[in-house]
Amino acid sequence: MGGRTVKSIGIGVIGAGVMGAEHARILASDVSGAHLVAVADADPARAEAAARGARATTDAEALIADPAVEAVLIASPDATHHRLVLAAIAAGKPVLCEKPLATSTAECLEIVTAEARSGRRLVQTGFMRRFDPAYREMKAAIDDNTLGAVRILHCQHRNAAAPSWFTGAMAVTNSLVHEIDVCRWLLSTEYTAVTVIPCPSEASNDPAMFIFETAAGSLVSVELFMNADYGYHVHAEAVCAGGTIGMAHPAVTRTRRNGAEEGSFPANWVPRFRDAYRLQNQAWIDGIRGGTPAADGSTAWDGLVATCLADQIVVAMTTRERTRLTLPESPS
Known part of the structure; x- marks a missing residue:
């Protein structure tokens, strides 16, 4: 039939x-x-x-x-x-x-x-990023609890160069939001507070560190660098009670010659996340x-959470104080 x-x-x-x-x-x-x-x-x-x-x-x-x-x-x-x-x-x-x-x-x-x-x-x-094979493998390991509870989730988000029209706020609302969403998904928890630490030597707040506290008791650290020069590079590593799991080098091939090994980084996010x-x-x-x-x-609620938190983090970039994070009440 x-x-x-x-x-x-x-x-x-x-x-x-x-x-x-x-x-x-x-x-x-x-x-x-x-x-x-x-x-x-x-x-x-x-x-x-x-x-x-x-x-x-x-x-x-x-x-x-x-x-x-x-x-x-x-x-x-x-x-x-x-x-x-x-x-x-x-x-x-x-x-x-x-x-x-x-x-x-x-x-x-x-x-x-x-x-x-x-x-x-x-x-x-x-x-x-929720569908990226590397993130999904990390998610499976975290959910299986084979490495124990996550203590710290370290993230790097580096762009080769930000567009000329990009502002400090847009670094949060257009770039950091990816970490806001994917780390929340990886850890199955909500954020409770954030501390923003811009690089003291850079008036542009680029690069900056974002330290999130979560309801699960873990920390999420995000390095956001919009003008890292060498290429587009996203990396995550979960430090757990019984070990770690992290992404391998983003290149799928390695070249060895003249006594050295090398890989390459894409110019932007499209090849990395194709x-x-x-x-x-x-x-x-x-x-x-x-x-x-x-x-x-x-x-849609996840989209609201990302935008709501990003708005609060933009304020925290100015105050540079530990900021409690809150969400509106769900209408459903």
Whole structure:
């Protein structure tokens, strides 16, 4: 007896910049069970290039309303996320939104409330590190408790160079939020306090250390360096009661010559997390087709938590005092 055939899901992508174009490429060629219907961007030429033969438009709202678009992926500028996610919820369509879910806690809470009122889990926030094989292996080891309780989770987040328009606050709201989300997921706990220690010799607060305290009694240390020069480098190591588990060198190959061994670091996050984006998008599509959202997908509430904590950490960067971290009450 033949199995039930589940049709391919029509996806619309909003935003055709670096991430939007990458998502469109993944959906067009690297995942199963979905097809790219349309790409929207304010720049028609950029939308056309990212669409790869699918329909291109400058009207994001029309894309969401299009009956052929059954699910929406939002990778447009941060300030547009709030209204576009709400539009997708109102249309009853699943939406994967690149971080941040919205630019303020209040806007995120409005999204969480709208989703709760819809009676369906429609929103996934694009914290793709939850799907990265290295992070997932660490998560499995921590959950199995083979190494004992985590005492300290050390993290490094280094970019080769920050864009000229990047501000100190954006280093937190656009970069540190990845550690905020993935460490919370790795440890299955909430943060209770943070202490920010900028490098004393740098007026730009770059690099800086962020020391988080958690409800589980563990510490999370994050080194954030937006202008590390040598390349893009993300690393995590859990120091546990009975041992450690950490990421290996990010390069998949090593070169040995002239008495030395070397590897290479990518220029930005896209090559490093290419698998994570593909696995995230496949899990999102599988969840839509199967009627059960991806188990490890970052929810609308997770997106709210990341933004809410980031807002408080930005203040803590100024005060340089230990700051208690709080969350709003969930509407559901």
